[in-house]
Amino acid sequence: MYTRETERNKTKMPSQRMTKSSCFDVVLLVVERNSENDDKYAPGCPRNQERCDDGPRNKQPVGPCWFCLSNVDAEKHLVVAIGTHCYAAMPKGPLTEDHVMVLSVGHIQSQVAAPVEVRDEIEKFKNAFTLMANKQGKALVTFERNFRTQHLQVQMVMVDKSSTKALKSSFTSAAACAGFELVTMGPDENLLDMVNEGCPYFVAELPDGSKLFTRNMKGFPLQFGREVLASTPILDCEDKVDWKSCVLAKEEETELVNKLKADFKPFDFTADDDSD
Numbered sequence: 618m619y620t621r622e623t624e625r626n627k628t629k630m631p632s633q634r635m636t637k638s639s640c641f642d643v644v645l646l647v648v649e650r651n652s653e654n655d656d657k658y659a660p661g662c663p664r665n666q667e668r669c670d671d672g673p674r675n676k677q678p679v680g681p682c683w684f685c686l687s688n689v690d691a692e693k694h695l696v697v698a699i700g701t702h703c704y705a706a707m708p709k710g711p712l713t714e715d716h717v718m719v720l721s722v723g724h725i726q727s728q729v730a731a732p733v734e735v736r737d738e739i740e741k742f743k744n745a746f747t748l749m750a751n752k753q754g755k756a757l758v759t760f761e762r763n764f765r766t767q768h769l770q771v772q773m774v775m776v777d778k779s780s781t782k783a784l785k786s787s788f789t790s791a792a793a794c795a796g797f798e799l800v801t802m803g804p805d806e807n808l809l810d811m812v813n814e815g816c817p818y819f820v821a822e823l824p825d826g827s828k829l830f831t832r833n834m835k836g837f838p839l840q841f842g843r844e845v846l847a848s849t850p851i852l853d854c855e856d857k858v859d860w861k862s863c864v865l866a867k868e869e870e871t872e873l874v875n876k877l878k879a880d881f882k883p884f885d886f887t888a889d890d891d892s893d
């Protein structure tokens with residue numbers, strides 16, 4: 618059902634010190650490695666601008682993309698739920714025990730590049746995880762960084778309701794420290810009106826429905842979303858800003874994902890439209 622063109626690349630692994638079982642790690646390492654390279658470019662380097670104009674969207678990556686569901690086999694234990702167009706999975710090095718990310722099943726660059734049915738299903742996941750958060754007395758924050766990434770991924774993190782007051786100022790002051798401004802979009806403002814397809818951007822959605830947005834990616838810290846949420850006023854787990862510092866053993870991951878699946882079950886709309 619989810620077989621894609623990338624399926625045939627499954628056995629073609631890039632050669633450097635990797636096994637199929639560490640594919641999620643590999644993607645993230647690749648992203649990290651890219652980011653290290655990016656840091657060599659001065660802010661305002663034309664390299665950043667080029668990305669607004671870099672040809673067809675959703676083009677297949679050169680190597681296998683390990684976020685495409687057809688390539689997720691080896692890390693299937695991280696998958697929480699599979700919908701028609703999107704799936705939810707626990708990221709490597711989660712910030713909290715209920716940190717999930719929602720990804721497109723097929724290869725799509727970002728929410729802005731995604732067709733309406735994909736964006737609708739991301740909203741469905743968002744609503745379902747919001748209900749799950751509510752049940753636990755928490756609130757849901759989501760963010761997407763479409764910058765130095767190749768596959769759509771929306772992070773969804775539950776925070777204590779008591780910390781939601783501090784969210785907006787935490788995001789905006791962290792942005793100011795990093796030298797860029799986050800614009801507040803109204804609850805009815807659409808991401809698609811803010812940015813052209815193919816342009817890099819960062820967007821966070823707060824529990825009140827407001828969105829904080831920037832497309833100024835000069836010097837943008839790649840861990841920005843994690844950094845803000847891990848800060849003392851929010852989750853207070855600054856040791857987890859870097860996902861690599863909190864990667865769990867496979868057994869722990871499996872245990873957490875099983876708990877996530879059980880907690881998500883009452884809200885899991887994907888069970889209704891299981892066509893298999």
Ligand SMILES: [Zn+2]
Nearest residue numbers: 682685724768
């Ligand atoms: Zn992909």
